Each structure stands twice: as structure tokens, then as C-alpha cells.
Amino acid sequence: MxxxxxxxxxxxxxxxxxxxxxxxxxxxxxxxxxxxxxxxxxxxxxxxxxxxxxxxxxxxxxxxxxxxxxxxxxxxxxxxxxxxxxxxxxxxxxxxxxxxxxxxxxxxxxxxxxxxxxxxxxxxxxxxxxxxxxxxxxxxxLTDHVAFPYLLLLASGGHTQLVAVRGLGDYVRLGTTIDDAIGEAFDKTAKMLGLGYPGGPAVEAQAMSGDATRFAFPRPMQGRPEPNFSLSGLKTAVRLEAERHAPLAAKDVRDLCASFQAAVVDMVVDRTRVGLRRFRDAAGQPTALVVAGGVAANRAIRRGLQRLGSEVGLRLVMPPVALCTxxxxxxxxxxxxxxxAGMTDGLDFSPRARWPLDPNAPGSGKGTGAKAVGLKEARA
CATH class of the missing domain: 3.30.420.40 (ATPase, nucleotide binding domain)
Structure with a gap:
């Protein structure tokens, strides 16, 4: 045949x-x-x-x-x-x-x-x-039988997006990062502090015993009406404090990690709250708030989004850690x-370095992604 x-x-x-x-x-x-x-x-x-x-x-x-x-x-x-x-x-x-x-x-x-x-x-x-x-x-x-439509926070080393998942193959990007992805920021912060790779788990482990109030790092984009993210300024702030306190003691590293992570959590919660408001214009009432991607394994981010879900009366769905990466x-x-749904592909389908969920989103271009995955994007 x-x-x-x-x-x-x-x-x-x-x-x-x-x-x-x-x-x-x-x-x-x-x-x-x-x-x-x-x-x-x-x-x-x-x-x-x-x-x-x-x-x-x-x-x-x-x-x-x-x-x-x-x-x-x-x-x-x-x-x-x-x-x-x-x-x-x-x-x-x-x-x-x-x-x-x-x-x-x-x-x-x-x-x-x-x-x-x-x-x-x-x-x-x-x-x-x-x-x-x-x-x-x-x-x-697969994991929680979530019905369409729902709001997705996709956070990884190569991608940070808020997406209205309206149906199979039907996605509207509500917000994205204007510079670095969240996972990339964790990796580069870890590298600055000599914590090795992969950086996300290393920073989280150090932050657990650190003082999150010691360093007053910025909360980029907080309060802005568009649900976009920015990490480059936060990374710079960490670097400047690390240089100012060099040579770093173990406590300095723990406090820098805790303060950095706290800033990321505040930014994620604020940006997701704005994304929920935008969602209703794009897709009506969401059935759930979903967080996926490798960064979803971070427990502090999970706790922050859990609080947001309780605040707005929306179920938070987080796949098991093994299915987030x-x-x-x-x-x-x-x-x-x-x-x-009867959707299959021919054997002539071409591999793609870029492939956006929402090809109509600003900066995506037809059939391409807003951002190619490259060497600097350590975790996709």
C-alpha cells in the first residue's frame, strides 16, 4: 500500500x-x-x-x-x-x-x-x-483534561509567551518577551554567579536559603498595559550588584539569587494578570490558567501563579515537572x-528553526517565529 x-x-x-x-x-x-x-x-x-x-x-x-x-x-x-x-x-x-x-x-x-x-x-x-x-x-x-479556551503561560529558555489557546491549531499570542526569555535569564544569572549549567535549578536552590529583600531589583514592565516581558534590565541589575560586592561570599550568592527570583515571580504574576484581562477580548472566559515549559518547574513561580489563580477564581493547571521540560x-x-482531527502531514514537510504558534502576531512574519532558537537560548 x-x-x-x-x-x-x-x-x-x-x-x-x-x-x-x-x-x-x-x-x-x-x-x-x-x-x-x-x-x-x-x-x-x-x-x-x-x-x-x-x-x-x-x-x-x-x-x-x-x-x-x-x-x-x-x-x-x-x-x-x-x-x-x-x-x-x-x-x-x-x-x-x-x-x-x-x-x-x-x-x-x-x-x-x-x-x-x-x-x-x-x-x-x-x-x-x-x-x-x-x-x-x-x-x-493530556494531564488534566483542560477544555478550550485557556490562557497559557509558556516559559522556557527560548520562549516566554502568554497565549490564548482557543482550540486545536487556534492560538492568539497576547504577550511575549521584548528581549530575553525567562529561562535564559536564569541561565545567565547562574553563569554570572558561577553556579554552572543548567542555571534554573541552581538559582532556585540557592534562593531557597537567601534573603529576597536584600537587593531591590527592578520589576520590568510592571504596571504596563501590554502583557509583555523584559529580562535584560534585571540581568544587568544583578550583574552590577554582583560586581559591587565582589568577591562574593556564599551568602551574597544566595541573596542575589533570592532577590532575582523574587523579582521574576513578581513580574510573571503581574504580566499574567494583565494577560488575563486581554484574554477576555480575544477568547472570552478562560477555563483555566496553564503554565508550561521548563521554567514551570520553578516552585516559587508556581506558588506566585497559584496565588494569582486563587485571587481571580481561576483554576491553575501545572503539568507534572517531567512533562514541563x-x-x-x-x-x-x-x-x-x-x-x-484529521490533521496529518506529507513526507515533504520541511523542518523549521522558527515556527510561531500565532503567525499573525507582530514580529512573527508569515510562517516564521518572532525569534529563532540559537546558541544563547540554552533551554527550548
Whole structure:
């Protein structure tokens, strides 16, 4: 059976459930997972294998694209095999192959998408080319059965956005960062203070025993009517204080981290509150406030958003930490959601370094993203 004929036979036949293999290689995690989606729209993760490259990149203070692409090429087959073994599923039982096709480091994206295409062709199964950002956006529908529409705060090393998720493939970007992403700011602050990589967990660990009131850092954009973010000025303020108190004692580092993190939390809560007001104009009443992306693992940010949710009477949904960072389960689930809606892609689908959720947002450009993922964006 030809590939196109296989698509026609598998899509739109009202199957009671579907099994989808998801492949993720957009940054520095080689990941694969198998997810089951039933006819009622509920999902179950049968396996979720993530192989991190942190050790390979730690010496450089961030992700080196060439090293990442080589590691993906070496390990992706092994990771997929482990995911299939853990799920207890034969390849011929899969209903579709989902692969992250961007945005991300283009070498890694090519590895994962090419592997997905090869499997789809060999198995005569549909290919779903998944937007990595959409996968983050749809994860709460897997973990918490969140109904559309909802407000998404997507915060990671490469992306900081507030998005109205109105439906599958229907996204309105309400706000974004005008300079650095939140995760990038954590990484660079950690590097300034000699805490190593990845920076987010290191800064959070130091902040736990620090004095968050010692340094009066700015709260960028606070009070502005547009729900945008800015981190460059805050990073500069941390650097100036660090230089002023050099050489830094252990207590200085803890207090700098605590004060920096407190400023980020205040900014995130303020910007999200403004985003909620903008949401109602774009999509009506949200069913939930969702936070996703690697930065969503930060407990202080989670607590701040929990307080905001209680204040405005809105449920806060935060996927488990393992599903906030890059993983194959979110790719498989996004693929299953799109497959159920009859959305598949041809084998000629091209990998994308840029791929915005909202192509009509200012600065996005048609079919591109506002910001490419590059070397400085250590976590996507």
C-alpha cells in the first residue's frame, strides 16, 4: 500500500483509540514516548524516555548546536527502541508517528523529523509534524483534561509567551518577551554567579536559603498595559550588584539569587494578570490558567501563579515537572490530538528553526517565529 493510500485508510474512520509514537529532538533532550488516546479524548502515557545531554553541554554554559545534533543522531534509534519496549507495543500496532518539526536547533530538528518520516514510510502510517510549542500548549489536555479556551503561560529558555489557546491549531499570542526569555535569564544569572549549567535549578536552590529583600531589583514592565516581558534590565541589575560586592561570599550568592527570583515571580504574576484581562477580548472566559515549559518547574513561580489563580477564581493547571521540560509524551499527545482531527502531514514537510504558534502576531512574519532558537537560548 502506498503512503498516501495508508493515510486515507487510517484517518477519519472513527477508531475507538489510537497509539502514537512521539519523537522530540529540538534542543538538548533526545526523547521518545508512546501515548494512547481514546475516543473520549482522554490520554494515557505508556512510555516516556528522555535522554538528557546536560553533561555534554555543561562545560560550554549552554547548548552547542553541533554537539546536540550529533548526540541526537547517535541516540535517537536507541531511545525510540526503549520507548517501544517500555510501552510493550510492536511497531505495527502504532497508528501514527509524531515528530517535532520545530521550532528549535535546526540540526536536531532534522534528525528527529527525518527519523519520523522514515518510520512513517516504512510502516505505512500517517506522519504528524508537531510544533514543539503547540505540544507544550496541549499538554494540560493530556494531564488534566483542560477544555478550550485557556490562557497559557509558556516559559522556557527560548520562549516566554502568554497565549490564548482557543482550540486545536487556534492560538492568539497576547504577550511575549521584548528581549530575553525567562529561562535564559536564569541561565545567565547562574553563569554570572558561577553556579554552572543548567542555571534554573541552581538559582532556585540557592534562593531557597537567601534573603529576597536584600537587593531591590527592578520589576520590568510592571504596571504596563501590554502583557509583555523584559529580562535584560534585571540581568544587568544583578550583574552590577554582583560586581559591587565582589568577591562574593556564599551568602551574597544566595541573596542575589533570592532577590532575582523574587523579582521574576513578581513580574510573571503581574504580566499574567494583565494577560488575563486581554484574554477576555480575544477568547472570552478562560477555563483555566496553564503554565508550561521548563521554567514551570520553578516552585516559587508556581506558588506566585497559584496565588494569582486563587485571587481571580481561576483554576491553575501545572503539568507534572517531567512533562514541563522537553519530552516525547507531549509530542505524541499533540500528534494524537491532530490525528483525531484529521490533521496529518506529507513526507515533504520541511523542518523549521522558527515556527510561531500565532503567525499573525507582530514580529512573527508569515510562517516564521518572532525569534529563532540559537546558541544563547540554552533551554527550548
Amino acid at each position: 502506498l503512503y498516501d493510500d495508508a493515510l486515507s485508510s487510517l484517518i477519519g474512520i472513527g477508531v475507538s483509540q489510537m497509539l502514537v509514537l512521539g519523537i522530540e529532538t529540538t534542543c538538548d533532550e533526545t526523547a521518545a514516548a508512546v501515548v494512547l488516546r481514546n475516543q473520549d479524548g482522554e490520554g494515557e502515557i505508556l512510555s516516556n524516555i528522555v535522554l538528557s545531554q546536560i553533561a555534554e553541554h555543561a562545560a560550554y554554559g549552554g547548548v552547542v548546536p553541533e554537539i546536540a545534533a550529533r548526540a541526537h543522531a547517535e541516540m535517537v534509534d536507541h531511545v525510540i527502541e526503549r520507548a517501544m519496549d517500555e510501552a510493550g507495543i510492536r511497531f505495527d500496532k502504532l497508528d501514527a508517528i509524531a515528530a517535532a518539526a520545530g521550532p528549535g536547533l535546526i540540526g536536531g530538528v532534522i534528525v528527529g523529523l527525518t527519523t519520523g518520516k522514515a518510520l512513517a514510510l516504512a510502516l505505512n502510517r500517517p506522519l504528524v509534524a508537531v510544533n514543539h510549542l503547540e505540544a507544550h500548549a496541549l499538554t494540560p489536555r 522537553d519530552n516525547g509524551a507531549m509530542i505524541a499527545w499533540a500528534g494524537a490530538e491532530r490525528l483525531a
